[in-house]
Amino acid sequence: xxxxxxxxxxxxxxxxxxxxxxxxxxxxxxxxxxxxxxxxxxxxxxxxxxxxxxxxxxxxxxxxxxxxxxxxxxxxxxxxxxxxxxxxxxxxxxxxxxxxxxxxxxxxxxxxxxxxxxxxxxxxxxxxxxxxxxxxxxxxxxxxxxxxxxxxxxxxxxxxxxxxxxxxxxxxxxxxxxxxxxxxxxxxxxxxxxxxxxxxxxxxxxxxxxxxxxxxxxxxxxxxxxxxxxxxxxxxxx
Amino acid sequence: xxxxxxxxxxxxxxxxxxxxxxxxxxxxxxxxxxxxxxxxxxxxxxxxxxxxxxxxxxxxxxxxxxxxxxxxxxxxxxxxxxxxxxxxxxxxxxxxxxxxxxxxxxxxxxxxxxxxxxxxxxxxxxxxxxxxxxxxxxxxxxxxxxxxxxxxxxxxxxxxxxxxxxxxxxxxxxxxxxxxxxxxxxxxxxxxxxxxxxxxxxxxxxxxxxxxxxxxxxxxxxxxxxxxxxxxxxxxxxxxxxxxxxxxxxxxxxxxxxxxxxxxxxxxxxxxxxxxxxxxxxxxxxxxxxxxxxxxxxxxxxxxxxxxxxxxxxxxxxxxxxxxxxxxxxxxxxxxxxxxxxxxxxxxxxxxxx
Numbered sequence: 339x340x341x342x343x344x345x346x347x348x349x350x351x352x353x354x355x356x357x358x359x360x361x362x363x364x365x366x367x368x369x370x371x372x373x374x375x376x377x378x379x380x381x382x383x384x385x386x387x388x389x390x391x392x393x394x395x396x397x398x399x400x401x402x403x404x405x406x407x408x409x410x411x412x413x414x415x416x417x418x419x420x421x422x423x424x425x426x427x428x429x430x431x432x433x434x435x436x437x438x439x440x441x442x443x444x445x446x447x448x449x450x451x452x453x454x455x456x457x458x459x460x461x462x463x464x465x466x467x468x469x470x471x472x473x474x475x476x477x478x479x480x481x482x483x484x485x486x487x488x489x490x491x492x493x494x495x496x497x498x499x500x501x502x503x504x505x506x507x508x509x510x511x512x513x514x515x516x517x518x519x520x521x522x523x524x525x526x527x528x529x530x531x532x533x534x535x536x537x538x539x540x541x542x543x544x545x546x547x548x549x550x551x552x553x554x555x556x557x558x559x560x561x562x563x564x565x566x567x568x569x570x571x572x573x574x575x576x
Numbered sequence: 577x578x579x580x581x582x583x584x585x586x587x588x589x590x591x592x593x594x595x596x597x598x599x600x601x602x603x604x605x606x607x608x609x610x611x612x613x614x615x616x617x618x619x620x621x622x623x624x625x626x627x628x629x630x631x632x633x634x635x636x637x638x639x640x641x642x643x644x645x646x647x648x649x650x651x652x653x654x655x656x657x658x659x660x661x662x663x664x665x666x667x668x669x670x671x672x673x674x675x676x677x678x679x680x681x682x683x684x685x686x687x688x689x690x691x692x693x694x695x696x697x698x699x700x701x702x703x704x705x706x707x708x709x710x711x712x713x714x715x716x717x718x719x720x721x722x723x724x725x726x727x728x729x730x731x732x733x734x735x736x737x738x739x740x741x742x743x744x745x746x747x748x749x750x751x752x753x754x755x756x757x758x759x760x761x762x763x764x765x766x767x768x769x770x771x772x773x774x775x776x777x778x779x780x781x782x783x784x785x786x787x788x789x790x791x792x793x794x795x796x797x798x799x800x801x802x803x804x805x806x807x808x809x810x811x812x813x814x815x816x817x818x819x820x821x822x823x824x825x826x827x828x829x830x831x832x833x834x835x836x837x838x839x840x841x842x843x844x845x846x847x848x849x850x851x852x853x854x855x856x857x858x859x860x861x862x863x864x865x866x867x868x869x870x871x872x873x874x875x876x877x878x879x880x881x882x883x884x885x886x887x888x889x890x891x892x893x894x895x896x897x898x899x900x901x902x903x904x905x906x907x908x909x910x911x912x913x914x915x916x917x918x919x920x921x922x923x924x925x926x927x928x929x930x
Contacts, residue, residue: 341708344704344707344708345708348704352693352695352696355695356695416691416693416694417687417689417691418691418692418693420652420657420685420687420691421685421687421691421705421755423656423657424655424656424657424680424683424685424687425680425705425708425709426677426680426681426708426709426710427708428677574657574658574659575658575659
């Protein structure tokens with residue numbers, strides 16, 4: 339556990355000196371604040387953060403793969419993976435460390451969206467339950483997205499490809515199901531409806547604590563982290 | 577000479593120390609690195625073909641071979657980065673596959689081209705690696721300082737605040753070496769540690785590595801013969817994935833069977849006359865001559881096992897020529913290396929097309 343935290347800390351600090359991370363953070367912040375001020379923060383509108391959370395969730399499909407793309411791909415490319423894998427750390431510790439590091443940065447990014455929340459509290463009476471659940475949903479959804487991104491980063495040495503793969507996987511879990519539900523056969527529609535991560539997230543943003551959503555997101559996160567560890571292990575044999 | 581010569585012979589260096597040293601015999605002869613029948617396939621390509629060797633504690637061993645011989649692959653197997661296709665390797669009795677973490681704790685590894693994370697600073701990076709190596713927090717700073725000082729990173733000029741991507745090659749190599757020394761491992765594995773360095777840097781690196789022998793076991797790979805000759809007492813020569821030769825540098829030099837060269841300097845009236853006379857001697861293949869002031873310098877290439885020195889001395893005496901130098905140049909390790917790796921590739925081709 340100690341080694342995991344050491345790696346996590348190093349990764350987190352790395353993000354804070356990474357130009358890309360700041361650009362992604364800034365874009366995320368700009369887009370979500372624009373949405374907030376343009377659509378939500380208007381006289382007469384409901385003091386609800388729900389639209390904000392939903393728009394941020396969609397933004398994350400693009401933003402988070404950009405954050406995770408360098409996690410392992412960069413190490414493969416530069417060769418530093420060799421020093422990582424010959425140090426007395428297990429592959430699982432490496433993956434978990436990187437995951438926790440990027441999650442830390444994600445939480446920092448999320449914290450900056452506290453500004454709209456504060457404004458809402460000053461000018462309106464937002465539902466506390468919705469706010470808390472909304473953030474919980476964001477965290478769960480975010481960690482799932484990050485795990486997918488980390489896995490994508492483990493399968494290739496090219497950062498861009500990692501971002502695209504992650505984006506692809508996330509799109510098929512977020513955007514694609516709606517199309518399948520609309521046009522697909524009953525079997526596929528059923529599956530698509532259940533795999534659509536957004537429906538579970540929307541429950542959170544409404545203030546509903548649905549254990550189905552929690553279980554799905556947590557297990558997906560665990561699954562992709564496991565896949566990342568196995569992919570990393572398999573690199574030794576190639 | 578037999579092409580595959582698995583090293584079952586203990587390297588004579590260890591024997592010498594056991595004879596004259598003050599260490600108990602069993603400690604001196606302790607095998608630190610043991611490789612048995614190691615094979616590695618990369619897809620359909622055989623990179624390492626059934627090699628075996630042993631390195632005793634405290635040795636500084638040179639792992640020599642042409643590019644693509646399998647040096648890096650073998651070292652990567654030893655450091656637990658790659659698994660072997662078959663065979664075993666162990667460090668201090670611990671198997672690299674089953675006791676991987678324990679082995680990694682005992683090893684310091686410097687890969688070829690020293691990959692470093694560019695955005696970190698020297699001190700930061702060394703501190704991070706020290707943490708990964710289980711050095712407790714309160715000892716980390718001291719360990720980093722010690723390693724940095726030893727590798728000339730803090731003296732004479734303090735480079736510890738620089739970003740890793742701003743360092744020149746020589747300094748990057750020093751950072752790599754400092755990282756390896758942080759936890760004072762029993763075994764150091766250095767893959768081409770002197771590549772791309774200028775002569776001054778090579779000298780400092782050489783001094784450092786020589787100093788490390790004794791306390792640490794060092795295996796370094798290189799294809800720069802001159803450097804390896806100076807630092808390493810024993811060599812393992814690998815070519816085309818097979819061990820071509822092992823032994824001390826002195827032993828190996830003796831095993832070269834190549835044309836010998838004799839150099840003579842004498843004062844003659846007519847150079848051509850002496851050249852013809854020497855060329856007429858038994859076993860002499862070629863005579864080159866040049867003028868050094870008023871003296872004539874003869875470089876005589878002869879068949880192996882032929883020593884024309886006495887014949888040349890007699891010629892000089894008979895003709896009354898003053899003779900001021902007469903020496904035989906032994907074959908160099910380079911000749912040995914070229915010859916042995918050539919033999920190896922011939923054998924390999926024969927095997928492949930058999």
